Amino acid sequence: MSETPVNTAVPAKRKLSIKPHSRADRVFYGLARGASIGAIVLVVLILVFLLMRSGATFGQQGIGFVLGNTWNGSVNPPVLQIGPMLWGSILIAIIGVLFAVPMSIATAYFIEFMAAKPIAKVATVIVDLLAAIPSIVIGLWGLIVFTPVAAGWAKALHSVLGFIPIFGNATGNYVGSPFIAGWIVAVMIVPIITSVTREIFSQMDRDIINASIALGASKHTSFFKVILPTGSGGIVGGVLLGLGRALGETVAIYFVLNLSFNINWGQVLENRGGSVASLILSKFGEATTQEISGLMAAGLVLFVITLVVNWVAAWIVNLAQPWRR
Amino acid sequence: MDPGNLPQLPRPATEPWRNLSLPRRIARNLGHGDWPLLIGSLLLTAFVGALLVSVIWSVLEAGFKAMSWQFISQNNVYITPTTSLDFGGVGHAVLGTVLIVGLATVITVPLGVLVAVYLTETREKPRNTVRTLVQAMSGLPSVVSGLFIYSALIVGLHIHYGGWLGSLALIPLMLPTVTRVAEEALRLVPMELRNGALALGAPAYRAFLQVTMPAAKSGLITALILGIARVIGETAPLLLTVNYANNTVFDMSQPMASLPTYIFQYLGGSYDTALARAWGAALIVLVLVAVLFTAARLVSRGKRARKRKSAAKA
Numbered sequence: 001m002s003e004t005p006v007n008t009a010v011p012a013k014r015k016l017s018i019k020p021h022s023r024a025d026r027v028f029y030g031l032a033r034g035a036s037i038g039a040i041v042l043v044v045l046i047l048v049f050l051l052m053r054s055g056a057t058f059g060q061q062g063i064g065f066v067l068g069n070t071w072n073g074s075v076n077p078p079v080l081q082i083g084p085m086l087w088g089s090i091l092i093a094i095i096g097v098l099f100a101v102p103m104s105i106a107t108a109y110f111i112e113f114m115a116a117k118p119i120a121k122v123a124t125v126i127v128d129l130l131a132a133i134p135s136i137v138i139g140l141w142g143l144i145v146f147t148p149v150a151a152g153w154a155k156a157l158h159s160v161l162g163f164i165p166i167f168g169n170a171t172g173n174y175v176g177s178p179f180i181a182g183w184i185v186a187v188m189i190v191p192i193i194t195s196v197t198r199e200i201f202s203q204m205d206r207d208i209i210n211a212s213i214a215l216g217a218s219k220h221t222s223f224f225k226v227i228l229p230t231g232s233g234g235i236v237g238g239v240l241l242g243l244g245r246a247l248g249e250t251v252a253i254y255f256v257l258n259l260s261f262n263i264n265w266g267q268v269l270e271n272r273g274g275s276v277a278s279l280i281l282s283k284f285g286e287a288t289t290q291e292i293s294g295l296m297a298a299g300l301v302l303f304v305i306t307l308v309v310n311w312v313a314a315w316i317v318n319l320a321q322p323w324r325r
Numbered sequence: 326m327d328p329g330n331l332p333q334l335p336r337p338a339t340e341p342w343r344n345l346s347l348p349r350r351i352a353r354n355l356g357h358g359d360w361p362l363l364i365g366s367l368l369l370t371a372f373v374g375a376l377l378v379s380v381i382w383s384v385l386e387a388g389f390k391a392m393s394w395q396f397i398s399q400n401n402v403y404i405t406p407t408t409s410l411d412f413g414g415v416g417h418a419v420l421g422t423v424l425i426v427g428l429a430t431v432i433t434v435p436l437g438v439l440v441a442v443y444l445t446e447t448r449e450k451p452r453n454t455v456r457t458l459v460q461a462m463s464g465l466p467s468v469v470s471g472l473f474i475y476s477a478l479i480v481g482l483h484i485h486y487g488g489w490l491g492s493l494a495l496i497p498l499m500l501p502t503v504t505r506v507a508e509e510a511l512r513l514v515p516m517e518l519r520n521g522a523l524a525l526g527a528p529a530y531r532a533f534l535q536v537t538m539p540a541a542k543s544g545l546i547t548a549l550i551l552g553i554a555r556v557i558g559e560t561a562p563l564l565l566t567v568n569y570a571n572n573t574v575f576d577m578s579q580p581m582a583s584l585p586t587y588i589f590q591y592l593g594g595s596y597d598t599a600l601a602r603a604w605g606a607a608l609i610v611l612v613l614v615a616v617l618f619t620a621a622r623l624v625s626r627g628k629r630a631r632k633r634k635s636a637a638k639a
Contacts, residue, residue: 020529021528021529022528024528024530024531025528025529025530027530028529028530028533029446029447029529031439032439032440032442032443032446032447033443033447033449034439035435035436035439035440035442035443036439036440036443036444036451036455038436039436039440039455039458039459039462039500039504040454040455040458042462042496042497042500043458043459043461043462043497046465046469046470046473046497049473049476049477050469050473053476102365102369103369103370103372103373106365106366106367106368106369106370106373107369107370107373109362109366110366110367110370114363114366114367123370123374125622126373126374126377127373128618129377129615129618130373130376130377130380132554132614132615132618133380133558133611133614134557134558134559134560134585134610134611134614135558135560136558136560136585136588136589136607136610137380137384137558137588137607137610137611138380139592140384140588140592140603140604140607141379141380141383141384143592144383144387144600145379145380145383146379187376187380190373190376194373218359219359219362219363220359220360220361220362223362244464247466248464248465248466248467248468248469249466250466250467250468250560250561251560251561251585251589255592277466277468277469277561280468280469280472280561281468281561281564281565284472284475284565289480292476292480295472296472296476299466299468299469299472299473300469302466302469303464303465303466303469306464306465306466307461307464309464310460310461310463310464311457311461314457314460
C-alpha cells in the first residue's frame, strides 16, 4: 500500500473567481465597469480640456508664462505670466509643511505612544475634527482672529532675527505675508500628515521598538534612531499629501494673503506673496477670453504639480505600508 | 502566638506605581534623556489643540451673536452690509447649499459606490489604473474644478450661471472620498460571505445586493456622509459656477446662494454687521459639518458595537 504524500492529501486552496453567468450579472458588472470608465473619462476630460483651452496661452507666452512676472490683459497681445504666483504657491506650501511637520509628528507620537487610551481617542477625534473644518471658515478665522496674532509673532521674529535676509521687512507691515498664509495652510494640513503618521506608527513592528528599549536606549533615542527612520517613508508620503493639499488651497489664502506680482523670493514676513489658486479666484470675474485661457493654463500648471506630488506621495505611502496592499 | 498580634504586613502592591505621585509616576517611565521628547511632544500637541480650540471658540462666540430664528430662516433681499442684524438671514443660503450639495450627492454617491464595486468585486486588470486615477482626482484643486465648468459650459457653451453647474463642479471633488471609503467598507466584508452566497446559487448581482451590500451598509453610509462633508464647505467652485443670489431660489438653473459663498460675500467688507453675518453663517456650516461627522461616527460605531455583542454571545 503506497502512502499518500502529505502535499496531495490537502489540496491547494483553489483560487475562486466570480464569472458573470446571466444577463443580469453582465448588466451589474457592466454598470460597475461603466462607472469606472466614467471616472477615468472625467479625469481625462478635465486634463484634455484644460490643455486645449490653455494651448493658446502656452503658445503665445512661451516659457515666460511660468517665469515672467507681469499680468496685463488690457494690452494686445496680452502679457500673461504667473511666475510670482507659482513661486508664491510653492513658498507658502513649503512654509506650511515646515510648520506642520513637527506638530503632526508630535501629535501622532502623543496619540500612539504617550497618551492613555481614552485621551488618545479624544485626540484622534480632535484631529479628525480639524480636518473637517471647511477652508472658508479657516479663512474667516485666519483673517479676523489669527492675522493680528501672527503679525505679532512676525514682528517679534523680525526684531530678533531681522538680520537674516529672509526675516527682513522694510515696510513695517506684517499683515498679508507668506508667513501668515503658511500658518493657515499648516492648520489645514496638520490633520492629513498626523493621520498618515499615526497609521504608520500604529502598524509599526513593536518588537524593534522593544528591542531598542531592551538594549538600553532611552525613549528619546529610540524615537529618533528607531521609530522615525523606520516610519520615515510613510511620513514623507504623508507630508507630500499635505503639500498637495497646500498647493491647491484657495479661499483661505485669498483672504489672508496680499497677492502681488512683485515677486517675493523669500522675505516671508513682507506683505506680498502669490498663490496660483487665489489668482484664479481673484481674476476670473472680469477676465477677457485671453485672460481666461491664461487662468486655465495657470490651473493646468497647478493641477499637474499637484498630481505629480500626489502620485509620488501615494507611491511612497504604498511602499511604506505593505499591510494595506 | 495570638493571631491578633501578627505584625501588619503591607499588602503586596500589584501595581506599585499606584503609590507614587503623578510627577514621579511620569518620571519613573522616563529614561535619562527623555525629557526633551516628552516636553516637545506635549507642547506641540497642545499647540495643535489650542489652534483647534481657537477656531471653534471664535466661530461659536461670534456666531452666536448673529444667531436667531430669523437669521436662519430669512433671505438676503434688501440687506446691505450695514443693515442691522434684526433683518435678513441665511435661509436662502441654507436652501441653496442643500440643493447644490444634494444634487451632487445624488450623482456622485451611486457613481462612487459603483467604482468601488468595480475595484473590489471584479478581478479585472485595469483596477489599479482606475484606483490611481480616482485618487489622483483627490489632488484636483477645487478652484480648477470650478474653472473647468466655468470655461467649458459658461464661457464655452454660454450657459447661464446656475446651481446645477455648481453640483457638476463638486462631483470631481466628492468622487475620490466616496470611492475610497466605500472601497474600504466593501473590502472589509469577508470573502466567505460572498462565496457562501454564490455557492448557494445566487447570481453575482444578488450576492452583492443581498449579502455584501447589507454587510457593508454602515461603511457605505459613512462614505455618503464623508462625501457630503468634503464638499459642503467648498467655496471656490461655487463662486465660479453658481454666482450669488439674495432671494430664495428653488430653480437650479438660476444663480443661487450657498453658505460658503454667503460667507465670502460678507467677508469682503469691514463693517461689524457684515462680519457678524459671516460668522453666523460659519457657525451654521460648522454645525452642519459636526452633525455629519457625528452621524458618521455613530453609524460606524453602531456597527462595531453590534459585532462585539454578537461575538460575546458566540
